Amino acid sequence: MREEIILVHGYNKNEKDMLPLMNNLKEFGLNVRTINLPITFSNFNYCAELFAYKIKRILEDTKIEKLHLIGHSTGGLIIKKFIEDTKLTNIGKCILIATPNKGTKLANITKDYLPFVVKIFKPIDALIEGNQKILEPKNIPTPEIGCIIGRKNN
Secondary structure, eight states, X not given: OOEEEEEEOOTTOOGGXXXXXXXXXXXXTOOEEEEOOOTTTSOHHHHHHHHHHHHHHHHHHSOOSEEEEEEEXXXXXXXXXXXXXXXXXXXXXXXXXXXXXXXXXXXXXXXXXXXXXXXXXXXXXXXXXXXXXXXXXOOSSOOEEEEEOOSSOO
């Protein structure tokens, strides 16, 4: 069975941020690729739609039978949105690394004290506490979802 892992970077990053993880996973003989998204300046929903489009293209162009998704920070939110909105039968495991599932205090502070920044860096709006909802995935079977979390930024 052909399985592939897709890595999604976080806010203010690009696919190069996921290269160390990709290289480590490849050392185990796994099929891994990164997806680059314009998460720094583009609207969150646009990034989620672009991600869904890129996944659709990957699935059309390859013979992947099982797709696993790993996202860091906002990349995890993109994955959550994808599995909430998409009905695919071949999604295996999803791993969300340091994903702000309930938003972040830093985004709230930015909104309150520097509202113009939220207009420039549009994905910050998705990081404001209360703007993320936890919904049930539409995929059947439901993918296994795991989270890697921490309490300190180091």
